[in-house]
Amino acid sequence: MSFRTIEWRGDKVVMIDQTKLPTEEVYNEYSDFQGVAEAIRGMIIRGAPAIGVAAAMGVALGARDIIADTHESFFRQLSNVCDVLARTRPTAVNLFWAIERMKRVAEANRDKDINSIRAILKAEAIAVEAEDLQICKAIGANGAALIKDGATVLTHCNAGGLATAGYGTALGVIRAAHESGKKIKVIADETRPWLQGARLTAWELMKDNIPVTLISDNMAGWLMQNGEIDCCVVGADRIAANGDTANKIGTYSVAVLAKEHRIPFYVAAPISTLDLSLDSGAKIPIEERTITEVTQIKGIQIAPEGVKVRNPAFDVTPARYVTAIITEKGVAHGDYLESLSALAKG
Numbered sequence: 059m060s061f062r063t064i065e066w067r068g069d070k071v072v073m074i075d076q077t078k079l080p081t082e083e084v085y086n087e088y089s090d091f092q093g094v095a096e097a098i099r100g101m102i103i104r105g106a107p108a109i110g111v112a113a114a115m116g117v118a119l120g121a122r123d124i125i126a127d128t129h130e131s132f133f134r135q136l137s138n139v140c141d142v143l144a145r146t147r148p149t150a151v152n153l154f155w156a157i158e159r160m161k162r163v164a165e166a167n168r169d170k171d172i173n174s175i176r177a178i179l180k181a182e183a184i185a186v187e188a189e190d191l192q193i194c195k196a197i198g199a200n201g202a203a204l205i206k207d208g209a210t211v212l213t214h215c216n217a218g219g220l221a222t223a224g225y226g227t228a229l230g231v232i233r234a235a236h237e238s239g240k241k242i243k244v245i246a247d248e249t250r251p252w253l254q255g256a257r258l259t260a261w262e263l264m265k266d267n268i269p270v271t272l273i274s275d276n277m278a279g280w281l282m283q284n285g286e287i288d289c290c291v292v293g294a295d296r297i298a299a300n301g302d303t304a305n306k307i308g309t310y311s312v313a314v315l316a317k318e319h320r321i322p323f324y325v326a327a328p329i330s331t332l333d334l335s336l337d338s339g340a341k342i343p344i345e346e347r348t349i350t351e352v353t354q355i356k357g358i359q360i361a362p363e364g365v366k367v368r369n370p371a372f373d374v375t376p377a378r379y380v381t382a383i384i385t386e387k388g389v390a391h392g393d394y395l396e397s398l399s400a401l402a403k404g
């Protein structure tokens with residue numbers, strides 16, 4: 059990987075600005091948790107695992123700057139930092155998983171002095187990032203076995219190094235298959251309206267010399283109908299206990315088309331994307347974003363001013379359309395209620 063999605067550097071958190079890609083590779087520095095929260099909300103950093111890492115680093119930054127002479131005051135202010143970060147985006151469960159992990163670590167060290175707790179939280183945030191990279195490599199290894207040599211793989215949105223601490227989940231599977239010597243090709247959906255596929259996935263795969271062809275979202279069905287797609291691999295933002303999967307808007311359409319054409323449809327995600335408290339995808343909160351993401355491209359108006367717009371950023375694919383769910387602990391298929399909880403406990 060020739061770029062860093064996010065890292066703690068000196069006394070700042072540094073992130074690549076994903077709103078500027080692919081034309082500019084710009085790195086932003088953040089010295090407070092409010093800046094990190096705005097970066098998540100504004101999709102400077104995006105992608106379920108990546109915003110989990112960002113949230114963890116935001117908590118650590120917030121803890122560092124709290125002015126408190128009692129533990130009661132410190133923990134009260136720390137709770138406010140966590141609340142601000144938790145309100146940034148509602149769908150990706152990794153954000154909440156990371157915040158809860160930081161809260162648990164702080165509570166477990168409540169007996170220590172405040173400065174020690176600050177240092178421990180910084181170390182924990184850095185560990186979250188390092189672990190995510192290893193998790194992605196394990197997902198890649200588990201998923202690569204499912205990708206046949208010579209396959210053409212369709213992916214939707216960006217579930218790559220830019221959506222994680224590096225290497226990627228869906229793109230991690232693709233990278234691992236490529237690195238194992240398999241001659242695979244990738245079809246990347248542009249992924250309207252935010253264009254993660256066109257701007258981010260194509261950029262990442264070209265940097266790694268992995269053959270990639272960009273299509274507009276409405277071309278996927280035609281390619282499947284013509285036998286040009288061998289399998290689909292996508293990421294996830296939240297997976298319910300029964301395997302229903304929330305992912306970028308348009309994923310559900312790809313999954314239904316794949317089922318129609320008997321094409322395997324794989325979801326690649328870390329265990330931290332599982333939300334086993336939900337028995338189905340019906341209750342997964344779906345983020346609605348600003349209308350200008352639909353009516354403008356790079357600030358250029360492409361629809362009449364005042365037109366009514368919907369902009370749900372995610373949809374939910376029912377488990378019956380998902381061939382298998384690839385995690386760092388193994389591959390779940392069949393009865394997801396059983397196989398996912400077994401992986402989560404494993």
Ligand SMILES: CSC[C@H]1O[C@H](OP(=O)(O)O)[C@H](O)[C@@H]1O
Pocket residue numbers: 104105106107214215216217218221222226227228254292293294295305306307371
């Ligand atoms: C590795 S999961 C990435 C996941 O997150 C994306 O959403 P967004 O770009 O809005 O953060 C998309 O759903 C990807 O599949």
